[in-house]
Amino acid sequence: MEEIVLSVENLEKIYPGNIHAVKGVSFNVKKGESVAIIGSSGSGKSTVLRCINRLIEPTKGIIRLNDEIINNPLANVNDIRSKIGMVFQSFELFSHLKVLDNITLGLRHVRGMDKKDAEKSALEVLARVDLLDRTEAYPGNLSGGQKQRVAIARALAMHPEVILFDEPTSALDPELIGSVLKTIKGLADEGMTMVIVTHEISFARDVADRIIYMDKGLIAEQGPSEIIGNPQSDRLKEFLSSMDEEN
Numbered sequence: 001m002e003e004i005v006l007s008v009e010n011l012e013k014i015y016p017g018n019i020h021a022v023k024g025v026s027f028n029v030k031k032g033e034s035v036a037i038i039g040s041s042g043s044g045k046s047t048v049l050r051c052i053n054r055l056i057e058p059t060k061g062i063i064r065l066n067d068e069i070i071n072n073p074l075a076n077v078n079d080i081r082s083k084i085g086m087v088f089q090s091f092e093l094f095s096h097l098k099v100l101d102n103i104t105l106g107l108r109h110v111r112g113m114d115k116k117d118a119e120k121s122a123l124e125v126l127a128r129v130d131l132l133d134r135t136e137a138y139p140g141n142l143s144g145g146q147k148q149r150v151a152i153a154r155a156l157a158m159h160p161e162v163i164l165f166d167e168p169t170s171a172l173d174p175e176l177i178g179s180v181l182k183t184i185k186g187l188a189d190e191g192m193t194m195v196i197v198t199h200e201i202s203f204a205r206d207v208a209d210r211i212i213y214m215d216k217g218l219i220a221e222q223g224p225s226e227i228i229g230n231p232q233s234d235r236l237k238e239f240l241s242s243m244d245e246e247n
């Protein structure tokens with residue numbers, strides 16, 4: 001039997017103001033699997049990722065990481081975040097810290113590594129995202145694509161069980177998207193377990209093992225990446241043709 005790393009069961013999120021953003025979403029992610037979540041803006045994709053990473057509390061539902069229930073007030077949030085990496089659309093780097101220090105920060109404070117070991121680990125992951133020449137730069141002097149690769153390196157440095165990506169290329173100029181997608185594809189090929197929310201439909205089709213299509217807070221269709229070429233529901237058909245028009 002294949003090992004389930006992440007399981008989301010009946011997740012619901014109601015924001016203040018009675019905004020029912022997620023209405024009962026369940027899915028599993030197996031070890032080494034890459035799952036893409038697609039869907040219109042406002043369908044609840046970010047809310048699902050934010051609940052998994054404990055940035056917000058679900059209203060209902062159970063989230064497990066390797067069988068451990070993590071949406072539990074007693075669970076250690078730092079520990080969870082070191083096992084579940086997150087890469088945001090807006091990078092979320094510390095602008096006052098050099099690239100190297102953006103990465104060593106979590107290693108030192110969460111993992112308790114000393115400076116030398118943390119820097120050694122940071123250099124290893126910066127090599128993986130092809131940024132060894134920018135270790136001393138400040139984020140403000142990097143391109144968007146480079147910033148996002150630093151954010152990916154920062155997530156990787158913690159050796160997470162799974163990485164969540166929330167529209168990692170949406171804030172990038174078109175010519176910079178390719179380098180970030182290539183980095184993510186490389187991780188998927190190496191067997192990194194990941195959930196990636198993306199508007200890059202062809203990337204989702206080519207890289208993800210499985211696609212989840214969300215609509216209005218629910219999973220409206222899911223299946224192997226082939227569903228992109230052969231959607232079963234009218235809603236997914238309409239969504240995909242609207243994305244075609246956008247491109």
Ligand SMILES: Nc1ncnc2c1ncn2[C@@H]1O[C@H](COP(=O)(O)OP(=O)(O)O)[C@@H](O)[C@H]1O
Nearest residue numbers: 015016019021040041042043044045046047048
């Ligand atoms: N902090 C918040 N407070 C209130 N409503 C929110 C908040 N964040 C998101 N929402 C609402 O929840 C719904 C789902 O949002 P979101 O998860 O961001 O969707 P997506 O990532 O698919 O665009 C939307 O209607 C959005 O306006």
Ligand SMILES: [Mg+2]
Nearest residue numbers: 045046047166
């Ligand atoms: Mg979103």
